[in-house]
Amino acid sequence: xxxxTLDSLRTDKRSALIATAxxxxxxxxxxxxxxxALGNSxxxxxxxxxxxxxxxxxxxxxxxxxxxxxMGYIAFYAVGAYLYALLASPHFGLHVPVWxxxxxxxxxxxxxxxxxxxxxxxxxxDYLAIVTxxxxxxxxxxxxxxxxxxxxxxxxxxxxxxxxxxxxxxxxAKPLTVMGVTIPSLHAxxxxxxxxxxxxxxxxxxxxxxxxxxxxxxxxxxxxxxxACGINTRNIKLLAFTxxxxxxxxxxxxxxxxxxxxxxxSFNLMESVMVLCMVVLGGMGHIPGVIxxxxxxxxxxxxxxxxxxxxxQALFGKILLDPEALRMLLFGLALVVVMLxxxxxxxxxxxxxxxxxxxxxxxxxxxxx
Amino acid sequence: MKPVLLLANAIAKHFxxxxxxxxxxxxxxxxxxxxxxxxxxxxxxxxxxxxxxxxHPDGGELLFEGHxxxxxxxxxxxxxxxxxxxxxxxxxxxxxxxxxxMVGRHARTRAGVFGGVLRTRxxxxxxxxxxxxxxxxxxxxxxxxxxDDLAKHLSYGDQRRLEIARALAxxxxxxALDEPAAGMxxxxxxxxxxxxxxxxxxxxxxxxxxxxxKLVMGLCDRVxxxxxxxxxxxxxxxxxxxxxKVIEAYLGGSVA
Numbered sequence: 001x002x003x004x005t006l007d008s009l010r011t012d013k014r015s016a017l018i019a020t021a022x023x024x025x026x027x028x029x030x031x032x033x034x035x036x037a038l039g040n041s042x043x044x045x046x047x048x049x050x051x052x053x054x055x056x057x058x059x060x061x062x063x064x065x066x067x068x069x070x071m072g073y074i075a076f077y078a079v080g081a082y083l084y085a086l087l088a089s090p091h092f093g094l095h096v097p098v099w100x101x102x103x104x105x106x107x108x109x110x111x112x113x114x115x116x117x118x119x120x121x122x123x124x125x126d127y128l129a130i131v132t133x134x135x136x137x138x139x140x141x142x143x144x145x146x147x148x149x150x151x152x153x154x155x156x157x158x159x160x161x162x163x164x165x166x167x168x169x170x171x172x173a174k175p176l177t178v179m180g181v182t183i184p185s186l187h188a189x190x191x192x193x194x195x196x197x198x199x200x201x202x203x204x205x206x207x208x209x210x211x212x213x214x215x216x217x218x219x220x221x222x223x224x225x226x227x228a229c230g231i232n233t234r235n236i237k238l239l240a241f242t243x244x245x246x247x248x249x250x251x252x253x254x255x256x257x258x259x260x261x262x263x264x265x266s267f268n269l270m271e272s273v274m275v276l277c278m279v280v281l282g283g284m285g286h287i288p289g290v291i292x293x294x295x296x297x298x299x300x301x302x303x304x305x306x307x308x309x310x311x312x313q314a315l316f317g318k319i320l321l322d323p324e325a326l327r328m329l330l331f332g333l334a335l336v337v338v339m340l341x342x343x344x345x346x347x348x349x350x351x352x353x354x355x356x357x358x359x360x361x362x363x364x365x366x367x368x369x
Numbered sequence: 370m371k372p373v374l375l376l377a378n379a380i381a382k383h384f385x386x387x388x389x390x391x392x393x394x395x396x397x398x399x400x401x402x403x404x405x406x407x408x409x410x411x412x413x414x415x416x417x418x419x420x421x422x423x424x425h426p427d428g429g430e431l432l433f434e435g436h437x438x439x440x441x442x443x444x445x446x447x448x449x450x451x452x453x454x455x456x457x458x459x460x461x462x463x464x465x466x467x468x469x470x471m472v473g474r475h476a477r478t479r480a481g482v483f484g485g486v487l488r489t490r491x492x493x494x495x496x497x498x499x500x501x502x503x504x505x506x507x508x509x510x511x512x513x514x515x516x517d518d519l520a521k522h523l524s525y526g527d528q529r530r531l532e533i534a535r536a537l538a539x540x541x542x543x544x545a546l547d548e549p550a551a552g553m554x555x556x557x558x559x560x561x562x563x564x565x566x567x568x569x570x571x572x573x574x575x576x577x578x579x580x581x582x583k584l585v586m587g588l589c590d591r592v593x594x595x596x597x598x599x600x601x602x603x604x605x606x607x608x609x610x611x612x613x614k615v616i617e618a619y620l621g622g623s624v625a
Contacts, residue, residue, distance in 0.1 A: 211496070212485050213485065214472050218464070222459050
């Protein structure tokens with residue numbers, strides 16, 4: 001969302017200022033509007049949308065920028081979540097403050113990212129996908145089975161009663177009163193998640209337009225030529241894995257504090273696929289597109305879940321198809337339609353637009369291919 | 370006589386039973402345009418790949434500026450000052466022409482993740498310098514008017530030139546060009562010749578693989594001829610052209 005304002009900054013400063021203010025106000029009042037109009041369940045969905053945006057932006061660095069197909073990305077989310085769960089719950093009786101756990105989660109997930117990256121450096125495309133898929137499953141199975149002989153993760157039961165996020169003695173679990181205004185818990189989480197999402201967006205934008213970002217894209221475009229340009233592809237790829245994973249670690253820690261419960265089931269292959277879909281569907285390598293993908297893929301399934309029943313009632317007077325089954329069916333259909341009609345994603349990179357501005361007519365024609 | 374820049378000593382490279390390079394020794398001096406010719410499959414590109422670290426040689430050694438070149442990693446070769454272009458153009462297709470050249474500055478710049486995210490004063494200065502140099506190089510090779518276009522949309526000749534600009538961005542001492550004139554018409558070849566002479570004029574040594582015999586003979590100070598992985602001749606063009614082994618192996622009846 002920040003990138004929209006950055007894009008417009010280049011064209012017109014005044015309209016950019018207005019756009020920034022509008023988006024800022026929109027983001028600030030969103031939880032109150034959503035909460036009062038649609039209820040708390042949608043407010044939770046909004047909070048989750050922010051977590052998924054963080055995940056999608058992390059995976060975007062690996063898949064979108066560096067072109068490394070990672071099918072096990074959710075493992076880093078799991079690392080962050082389990083670190084929080086283990087360090088701030090009655091399970092071990094530890095209650096480490098959140099401002100230590102979240103950065104530690106980012107670092108640990110980053111290390112896990114490098115560990116995954118190291119053996120896969122020579123792999124590309126489908127081979128890399130298979131190896132990373134295996135890695136994701138290994139992490140989940142570890143979490144599932146590390147309850148014997150020494151109980152570390154409490155196995156399939158997961159860890160419950162995790163401390164809510166608590167900053168400087170203020171817990172987000174209860175309504176906050178700031179200067180006479182009462183902020184309910186879900187709203188407070190929203191603002192925390194929003195702040196971290198904006199931070200991650202900022203880091204992503206800065207990295208994209210830097211020496212490191214160019215090196216990532218160069219590797220995606222042609223690895224041999226990238227090497228010939230003096231890029232140490234081993235280090236730069238490991239850096240992509242590490243940076244991407246650290247975003248996932250942050251999101252995971254927030255998720256554990258928000259949910260109060262983690263179990264291996266939250267980190268299955270479907271979740272990895274979901275995050276990958278957000279990146280691909282939104283527009284690989286384009287930050288605003290990836291954000292859009294994150295919002296769409298969090299909101300759409302919930303929308304179908306909530307609307308499939310009532311719409312059938314209204315049309316046929318009875319429920320013909322189970323909304324739960326219908327939801328995934330419609331969702332799958334939406335994916336197919338988007339990929340057929342917008343193969344570059346819903347909101348692909350601006351380079352195409354730049355070409356329309358500067359390029360000759362023949363380029364514009366070629367664009368249409 | 371100018372000092373030796375690159376000394377290849379009995380380089381060998383085998384692929385299964387095929388001896389792609391069988392003890393090839395070459396001496397390239399500073400400031401030369403050195404031609405490497407030979408029929409298809411003679412081992413020219415294999416030699417390039419060994420030189421630039423894409424292949425690990427099975428025997429022999431390379432001395433670059435008198436020091437052993439352990440270039441089993443291409444980015445080290447680039448750091449040492451060997452840049453190359455590819456026979457089948459390898460540009461970053463979905464990056465703009467300018468960005469392609471900016472990537473070429475990677476080896477000579479330092480900004481990391483923290484510099485990139487925080488945009489410290491040093492990083493900003495470095496980025497500005499990268500940008501400036503990339504623009505200069507686009508001008509130098511004559512594709513400045515396409516700076517903001519995606520590399521994949523450039524014409525064939527412009528792509529060849531852009532690849533040379535990207536290689537020059539790495540500040541090479543030795544520029545290795547793998548068939549730069551392939552597929553070019555007469556006019557394009559002529560302006561390529563001017564470009565290569567200009568590059569040499571700037572003090573960069575050029576190693577040239579080329580099939581266009583006229584271009585090689587007119588441009589190169591010295592020429593080596595490979596045939597079946599063996600160097601059969603190395604001398605000034607006038608003598609190479611008359612060498613019976615070369616005529617038999619490469620020039621054949623058609624050109625000579």
